[in-house]
Each structure stands twice: as structure tokens, then as C-alpha cells.
Amino acid sequence: MEKTVMDGGQALIKCLEAEGVEYIFGYSGGSVIPIFDAMITAPSNIKFVLVRHEQGAAHMADGYARATGKPAVTLVTSGPGATNVITGIMTAHMDSVPMVILTGQSVSWMIGKDAFQEADIFGITMPVVKHSYLLKSPNDIPRTVREAFHIATTGRPGPVLIDIPKDVSAGSFTADLHAEMDIPGYKLHSGKIDLAKVKEIAEAISKSQRPVILAGHGVLISGGHKELRALAEKLNAPVTTTLLGKGAFPETHKLSLGWLGMHGTAYANKAMCECDLLLNIGSRFDDRIIGDPKFFCKEATVIHVDIDPAEIGKMIRPQIHCIADAKLFIEELSKHVGKLNTGEWLKTLDGWKQKYPLKFKRQGNLKMQHVIDEFYKLSNGKAVVVTDVGQHQMWAAQFYKTDAPNNFLSSGGAGTMGFGVPAAIGAQFGRPKDTVIAFCGDGGFQMTEFELATAALHKLPIKFVVLNNHYLGMVRQWQELFYDDRTCGVDLEGNPDFVKLADAYGIKGFNLRRPGDVKRIVKAALAYNKGPCLINCEVEKTDNVFPMIPAGKRIEAMIIEAPKAGSKKLEKPTGST
Amino acid sequence: MINAKPIHTLSVYVTNKPGVLARIAQTFSRRGYNIESLVVSPAIDGNFSRMTIGVSGEADGLDQIIRQVSKLIDVLRCVDHTYDDAVVKEMGLIKVAVSAEERGEALQIAEHFGCKTVDLTDTSMILQAVGDPAKIDALVEMIEKFKIIELVRTGKVLLARGAETT
Structure with a gap:
């Protein structure tokens, strides 16, 4: 057991360093002074970046995590400092980005008494975090930090918030820095792929003549882009991605349909209407890609592979689903499939690519x-x-x-x-x-x-x-x-x-x-x-x-080119914003 | 007490930590489900609690809610016991305005439903009913011929039978 005389703030910095944190993006304030002090008194390799507004700190940590795949830390003070990061937390939560947010809090005995710069950030952020903590004792820091990083980065990633009362960061730390995690309710997927499901999916794919692979952000998060490319090439099947899935499959590849959805390519969207099988790996069927769910891929066998069981059937009810890490699933599936007879289908898709390319005019005003x-x-x-x-x-x-x-x-x-x-x-x-x-x-x-x-x-x-x-x-x-x-x-x-x-x-x-x-x-x-x-x-x-699919309309209602002046008035969209 | 939508009974096993109830309540309200009853009590292991939640809504979407609740880090499991043969009990206290002349008939009804009379005055009585929620519904319906002054129900609690886990 490693026991040293230190305060909560110093223990926190040591724990963050142990998690491999490279950057803290943040803004100081009264309730986090002990943590800022610890950055000096407990030297580490962590670099602190002082921003100009707390929202900036949250988005920087988000951008860092999206660009590197590694979690970053946001550190802000209590009250308005904490409420200013909510937009950033919600942004990361919606897009499954790993992030650990540290907020200062009033001293424990003043919580609930409307102390200066007190905000119930633990309560306010509940709907937009993967998990959150309100620390009670300096000795809880090591376990909490370990759990926070583990939860933020594993399974379906997301933001985790730790609210730290000033007396916790300033109080003396007397416990073990190497505490064990204690999260019996965290149902992390074992990584074991359900082989029967994979075989069922492989069987459905083998019968398909007009398949499309839809790759979402989950493929990128799992690091399965190479495996996806190998699978698509083995099947000779076209791939479209979601907006967040851009990069999961090379968009310059001949099997790429680009990205789909409201403003995605016409050929990717048309493929949704004509395919006989849709293999969705790691996308949550966002309303921006399905249009009217009643009509989405009605003729096709829909297969949904996701790490998060709550996404199955939320928007679209698939015929077959599999709860799995995208990369591991693709690796396993590749063993059970062979080349498909997709010649005609690819010809049709190439025809659409020729007919409906993304284009703009280089003349006139700058575009x-x-x-x-x-x-x-x-x-x-x-x-x-x-x-x-x-x-x-x-x-x-x-x-x-x-x-x-x-x-x-x-x-x-x-x-x-x-x-x-x-x-x-x-x-x-x-x-x-x-x-x-x-x-x-x-x-x-x-x-x-x-x-x-x-x-x-x-x-x-x-x-x-x-x-x-x-x-x-x-x-x-x-x-x-x-x-x-x-x-x-x-x-x-x-x-x-x-x-x-x-x-x-x-x-x-x-x-x-x-x-x-x-x-x-x-x-x-x-x-x-x-x-x-x-x-x-x-x-x-x-x-x-x-192109544009009016929100909530079926994909067939896609407007491919600007309507001519004086053409029929368009109905107001019925879908979300 | 007639509900248009069926009431489902969920048993949720959670870690006994601050905020757990808020997280679960929020998950229901955010997805448009109304909690009809809720009982929280510590489990045998004091680190955990058991919640029995009555929720109205379509079975189809409820499946989605169960998965959203199960996903919460503090939730170990969430099981829908609506259609299995679990032991489901509830307690109700009903304060009824009864005159001396009416008392005999009221006590007769109470006896029929196996109620205890836990308070008795010249003008009122409190009945304590324990049992199947439907039985309490029936009692309330019968006793309504007198004036019900106040009524409180605990909400359902349940345990799975035999070797089954709740």
C-alpha cells in the first residue's frame, strides 16, 4: 500500500496521470483552487490548457478525444463554471465521445444551502452523462477516477462527471492510491461474439443480391475500419457511412457510396430504398438517416449490430440483431461469408453515381x-x-x-x-x-x-x-x-x-x-x-x-436538386427539427 | 381505478447510492412513461436496494425503457414481472366516514376482504387491507358507497416464486 501525506487535489492529479491523461482543458475558480494548486505541488506530465470560456474547454476535450480516440479531461469550477460545460457534455453524450469532466463544488456542509457559486451539477447533468459522481471523501478519489475513465472509455463511450466539493480536494488523503473499482452494475459486453447469430447473419447475407453495409461511428470507436474494408471487398458489397462514420470506409473506394441521410449522397439514399439487405454496424439509426421509420428499408432484411442493447429496435426493428463490438463482429463475420453475386447491383449503383453526382458551380459568386x-x-x-x-x-x-x-x-x-x-x-x-x-x-x-x-x-x-x-x-x-x-x-x-x-x-x-x-x-x-x-x-x-430529405419524410421524397423557380410549394417537414 | 393502459410491474435491483432513484425516475419521464407506484427498500446486502415500480404504457415501448434502465451504471438488473407468476402484494389504508348506523355494514365488507380495523371513532374508521392489488381495487369499489375521506396505498411489492430470481 502506497501511503503518502497529500491532499485530495494532489491525489487527484496523481490518479489522472496514472490514467495517462495528457491534457486538462479548463478554467479556474474558487472551488477548484486546491486542484490548481496541486498541479504545482504534485508535479506531473499533464499539460493544462487555460481556455476563455468553459464551453470551449468541454469541446476541446471532445475534439481531442475524437481525433485521438483517447479521453481528455475538462476541469472547471462550481456554479456557472459547471453549468457552462453542459452543452459540451451533451454534445459528447449524443456522439458517444469519452470524456471525464471534473467540476468544483461548494464545501460539503454548504451543499443544498445555496452557497456562493453552488449549482447541483450532479443533478443537472444526469440526463446527459454516461455516469456521474459527487465525491464525499478525499479517500474516494482513486476508485472514482479509475471507474470514471473505465466507464467513459469502454462499451459505448460517453462523458463521466465527477463533482468535487472543495473540502474533498483540500482535505487530507489517507488511503491507497491504487484502489479497486466497485461497479457491479456496469454491464460491459464480454467481447464474446454470439456465433449462432453471426452464422444466421452470414446466411442472410449469402442470399442477398442487393446488400448495403451501413457503417456508423461504432466502427471507428472499435477501430474496425481495416476489418470493414476487408469484409466489403470480400463480399464485393457497397458501403455507406453515417456522418459520424465518415472515415470508417475510404470514401474514394469504388465500393463507397459516401454518407447517407438528410444531406447525404443521392445514391446512398436511393440504395436504402432498393437494397434487399441492410447490414448496419455501429449506427443508431438516427432520425437524420431513416426519414420516416415506417417506410425505411421496408423491402430489405435489416440487420443491426450494436454494442448498446438499448439501441436495438429503438428506431428500426431489425430482423436479426447482434450485441457486439463492431471490430470483433466484423472479424468473426468475415470468416463465414464469401463473394456475393453483386455485379448487377453495383452496376445500378454506379449508374446512380453518374446520374446524381455531388456538384456545384464554380462560376458566379464564390461557393x-x-x-x-x-x-x-x-x-x-x-x-x-x-x-x-x-x-x-x-x-x-x-x-x-x-x-x-x-x-x-x-x-x-x-x-x-x-x-x-x-x-x-x-x-x-x-x-x-x-x-x-x-x-x-x-x-x-x-x-x-x-x-x-x-x-x-x-x-x-x-x-x-x-x-x-x-x-x-x-x-x-x-x-x-x-x-x-x-x-x-x-x-x-x-x-x-x-x-x-x-x-x-x-x-x-x-x-x-x-x-x-x-x-x-x-x-x-x-x-x-x-x-x-x-x-x-x-x-x-x-x-x-x-440533396435533401425533408425531416420525417420517407427517403423516396428526397429532393436531389434545387427545385426550379415557381415549382410546386413544398410541405412543411414533420420530423424532428 | 381503471387504467386504459396495462400497468407493468418491474423489479429493479440497484446499488444503494445517492441519485439512483433520480436517474431511474428521469429515464422513465424522459422517454414518456409515467410511474404509477414505487417502493424502495434496502436489500439483504445493505449495499444494494430493491425497487418495485408500477409503470403504465405500451408493452412494446416498455421493452425499450427496460433496456435504458438496465443500461444505468447503478442498475444491476431490471426485470418485468407482469406476466410471470410472482407473489405481488400491496397494502392500503382507507379512512371511511361511517355513522354508528352504517358501521355494521362497513365492518361486514371489511371482514369479507380480510381487512383489519386499525382506527375507529364515532364518525369514521380506518381499514387496513393487505393483498393482491386487484383485491384492494375491489374493496375500494365496495366501500365507496360510504364516504372515503382519505386513502393511501403502498404500491406493489413482489418476489419471484421458488428458485426464480426477482
């Missing part, structure tokens, strides 16, 4: 797609792409093809505007040698732009691309298409001069207005490595994203 496409080409498709949320996000996903895992980071389930800037910073910390490009709209960029200070301070060579249409474009698109073009609450008049703003932070700025300048400026931005740079792109104000 977001043009800028994204140029970044794709000039970075050889190898950058870590981080997006914010909105039209630019969809175009970034369409035109920056992803071939490798953990290279496309985007807030999918939560759709959190303001994610882009801090998540890109977290990603660059985690992947210092890679090029990180943050595509942001002018709306989301302004929600967390203050973190430019963090990027500048640490000289992170991130390319912040502000795709500036002076509008909240996605909402404006819905208003135009479904609300007779009654635009309201979407005009971002009053935007600052973003290049001047960058300059104020000591960040190199570029203005991009003309299509003819795209190549030159993108090249210059990619070559600039002294620190971050910002490219303000004045783009077409009223462009719309297509």
Missing part, C-alpha cells in the same frame, strides 16, 4: 463548396477536418472526402453550433503533426471565437475557414423552401470584420471573395505554419444544400 473542394485537393484529403454546424457542415462532409479514421470531426447528434473552433483546437493538441482545418459558418464561429486566443497562445497551426454568408444559412434554407421564403431571425447583420478580429489576436488573416482567388489563398493558408490563420470567405448568401 462554400468551392473553398472546401480546394482545401480537399490541396491538402491531398489528408487533413483532420473539424466542422461547426449548418450548411457548411453538410458541404464539408460532401466535398471533403474522408479516407482515414478520426479525420472528420463534427457534432452530429447534438448539432452544437460553436463546436468547430474549440474542437479544432483540441484536435490539434492531440494530433500536433497533422493539418487541422476548421470549417465554420459565420454564425457558429461567433459562438466560440474567443478561443482564438487559446489557439494563438499555443501557436496551433489550425486553418480557421469562416464560410461567411452573413446568414444562418440552414434555417434560412428551410424558411425559403418550406415557409414561403419568410426569413426571420437568420440575418447576421453586424458581423465583425473577421480578418481584423484575427489580427487583434495576432492571427494571420486572409480575405477570399473571388472564385479565381481560391486556389492561391487556400495554398497560402495551408503553407502558413507559424500559428493559426483565419480565412474569411465571402460566399454566396442564399445557396441551398442538396
Whole structure:
């Protein structure tokens, strides 16, 4: 037993180091002073990054985890410090991102008495965490930290919060640093694959002539991208991914259908309507991909493989399901299948790829797609792409093809505007040698732009691309298409001069207005490595994203190209937001 | 007490930690299910508690809720006992306004249902009924001919029979 004289804060830092924590993203405050003090008095290899707003800290930890697959830590103070990270926790929870959030809390004896900066963060965050703790004693720290990291990173990952009263971090620690975990209710999947299920699935696949593999984020989390590629090639079956699954299968591969869903490729969506078998591995059948669940893949045998039993049948009731880790499942399945007779099917799909390609016009006003496409080409498709949320996000996903895992980071389930800037910073910390490009709209960029200070301070060579249409474009698109073009609450008049703003932070700025300048400026931005740079792109104000499946409609209702002026009015969508 | 939707009885075995009840209650409310009754008591091993939850809703979606509840880190297991042969009991206390003339008939009903009279005054009495929830429903229906002043029910508790685990 290792017993040393230390306080709770020092024990905490030692435990975090033992978990291999590389970075803590955070913001100080009264109730966490003992923990900050411990960073000095209990020296470790952990690097602390001071952000400018707690939400930034949460998204940075998220971006770091998505880019590296390793959990990062967020450390904030009690009360408003803690409530400011809720959006970040919810974002990570929706997308199954491992994260450990440490919040300060008032001293134990003041809890429940409305003490200064007291917030019931344990209670407030309950619906958006995988698990949470309110510490009672310094001696509980080692066990709690071990459990928190174990829970955050295993099974279906997610955020775990530890609320730490000030007397716990300041109190003396008298226990063993190597405490055992005690979580008898944590039902982690054993890793053993149900062989009978795999054989049943292999049997169904062998009968299929028009199969599609749908790969979700689960494939990336399990690290099963290589196995997936081998399986698809063995079967000669096409693969589509979800937005978060981008990179689980190379999008430049001839069997790739790109990503599917509301703004996914027309051919991936059409394949959902025509396939006779859908093998979903590690996707939760989000409403953004299924449209109207009553009609989704009605003619097909639907197979659902997921690590989380609660996802089976939640949206779509599969004919066969298997609870398994994606990688282990794919490895096992590959042993039981052979090449399928998919020649005709692939020909049909290739026909659709020819007929309905993703496209945009390079003439006229500058298009977001043009800028994204140029970044794709000039970075050889190898950058870590981080997006914010909105039209630019969809175009970034369409035109920056992803071939490798953990290279496309985007807030999918939560759709959190303001994610882009801090998540890109977290990603660059985690992947210092890679090029990180943050595509942001002018709306989301302004929600967390203050973190430019963090990027500048640490000289992170991130390319912040502000795709500036002076509008909240996605909402404006819905208003135009479904609300007779009654635009309201979407005009971002009053935007600052973003290049001047960058300059104020000591960040190199570029203005991009003309299509003819795209190549030159993108090249210059990619070559600039002294620190971050910002490219303000004045783009077409009223462009719309297509294809589009109106929310809640069946996939067959997909609008592949912009409706002609004066064409039939579109009904208001019935699905979620 | 007629419910349009069937009431399911779930037994949930949990670690005895702060916040467990809140997490479970939240899981039900978030997914649109209403808890009709709830009994929490420590298990033999004091580190764990047992909850018996009566919940109304469609069986189809309930399956989903059970899996969401089972997923909680503090929950060891959550079992739907609605359709198995578990021993299900409940206690009800019913305060009835009865005059001296009515008392005889009220006591007769009470006796029929095996109730105890746990309080008796000139104008009222409290009946204690223990047993199958449906039996208590029937008692309430019968005794309603007098004025029921107040009524409280514990909610169902259950144990699986024989070698079965609750």
C-alpha cells in the first residue's frame, strides 16, 4: 500500500496521470483552487490548457478525444463554471465521445444551502452523462477516477462527471492510491461474439443480391475500419457511412457510396430504398438517416449490430440483431461469408453515381463548396477536418472526402453550433503533426471565437475557414423552401470584420471573395505554419444544400436538386427539427 | 381505478447510492412513461436496494425503457414481472366516514376482504387491507358507497416464486 501525506487535489492529479491523461482543458475558480494548486505541488506530465470560456474547454476535450480516440479531461469550477460545460457534455453524450469532466463544488456542509457559486451539477447533468459522481471523501478519489475513465472509455463511450466539493480536494488523503473499482452494475459486453447469430447473419447475407453495409461511428470507436474494408471487398458489397462514420470506409473506394441521410449522397439514399439487405454496424439509426421509420428499408432484411442493447429496435426493428463490438463482429463475420453475386447491383449503383453526382458551380459568386473542394485537393484529403454546424457542415462532409479514421470531426447528434473552433483546437493538441482545418459558418464561429486566443497562445497551426454568408444559412434554407421564403431571425447583420478580429489576436488573416482567388489563398493558408490563420470567405448568401430529405419524410421524397423557380410549394417537414 | 393502459410491474435491483432513484425516475419521464407506484427498500446486502415500480404504457415501448434502465451504471438488473407468476402484494389504508348506523355494514365488507380495523371513532374508521392489488381495487369499489375521506396505498411489492430470481 502506497501511503503518502497529500491532499485530495494532489491525489487527484496523481490518479489522472496514472490514467495517462495528457491534457486538462479548463478554467479556474474558487472551488477548484486546491486542484490548481496541486498541479504545482504534485508535479506531473499533464499539460493544462487555460481556455476563455468553459464551453470551449468541454469541446476541446471532445475534439481531442475524437481525433485521438483517447479521453481528455475538462476541469472547471462550481456554479456557472459547471453549468457552462453542459452543452459540451451533451454534445459528447449524443456522439458517444469519452470524456471525464471534473467540476468544483461548494464545501460539503454548504451543499443544498445555496452557497456562493453552488449549482447541483450532479443533478443537472444526469440526463446527459454516461455516469456521474459527487465525491464525499478525499479517500474516494482513486476508485472514482479509475471507474470514471473505465466507464467513459469502454462499451459505448460517453462523458463521466465527477463533482468535487472543495473540502474533498483540500482535505487530507489517507488511503491507497491504487484502489479497486466497485461497479457491479456496469454491464460491459464480454467481447464474446454470439456465433449462432453471426452464422444466421452470414446466411442472410449469402442470399442477398442487393446488400448495403451501413457503417456508423461504432466502427471507428472499435477501430474496425481495416476489418470493414476487408469484409466489403470480400463480399464485393457497397458501403455507406453515417456522418459520424465518415472515415470508417475510404470514401474514394469504388465500393463507397459516401454518407447517407438528410444531406447525404443521392445514391446512398436511393440504395436504402432498393437494397434487399441492410447490414448496419455501429449506427443508431438516427432520425437524420431513416426519414420516416415506417417506410425505411421496408423491402430489405435489416440487420443491426450494436454494442448498446438499448439501441436495438429503438428506431428500426431489425430482423436479426447482434450485441457486439463492431471490430470483433466484423472479424468473426468475415470468416463465414464469401463473394456475393453483386455485379448487377453495383452496376445500378454506379449508374446512380453518374446520374446524381455531388456538384456545384464554380462560376458566379464564390461557393462554400468551392473553398472546401480546394482545401480537399490541396491538402491531398489528408487533413483532420473539424466542422461547426449548418450548411457548411453538410458541404464539408460532401466535398471533403474522408479516407482515414478520426479525420472528420463534427457534432452530429447534438448539432452544437460553436463546436468547430474549440474542437479544432483540441484536435490539434492531440494530433500536433497533422493539418487541422476548421470549417465554420459565420454564425457558429461567433459562438466560440474567443478561443482564438487559446489557439494563438499555443501557436496551433489550425486553418480557421469562416464560410461567411452573413446568414444562418440552414434555417434560412428551410424558411425559403418550406415557409414561403419568410426569413426571420437568420440575418447576421453586424458581423465583425473577421480578418481584423484575427489580427487583434495576432492571427494571420486572409480575405477570399473571388472564385479565381481560391486556389492561391487556400495554398497560402495551408503553407502558413507559424500559428493559426483565419480565412474569411465571402460566399454566396442564399445557396441551398442538396440533396435533401425533408425531416420525417420517407427517403423516396428526397429532393436531389434545387427545385426550379415557381415549382410546386413544398410541405412543411414533420420530423424532428 | 381503471387504467386504459396495462400497468407493468418491474423489479429493479440497484446499488444503494445517492441519485439512483433520480436517474431511474428521469429515464422513465424522459422517454414518456409515467410511474404509477414505487417502493424502495434496502436489500439483504445493505449495499444494494430493491425497487418495485408500477409503470403504465405500451408493452412494446416498455421493452425499450427496460433496456435504458438496465443500461444505468447503478442498475444491476431490471426485470418485468407482469406476466410471470410472482407473489405481488400491496397494502392500503382507507379512512371511511361511517355513522354508528352504517358501521355494521362497513365492518361486514371489511371482514369479507380480510381487512383489519386499525382506527375507529364515532364518525369514521380506518381499514387496513393487505393483498393482491386487484383485491384492494375491489374493496375500494365496495366501500365507496360510504364516504372515503382519505386513502393511501403502498404500491406493489413482489418476489419471484421458488428458485426464480426477482
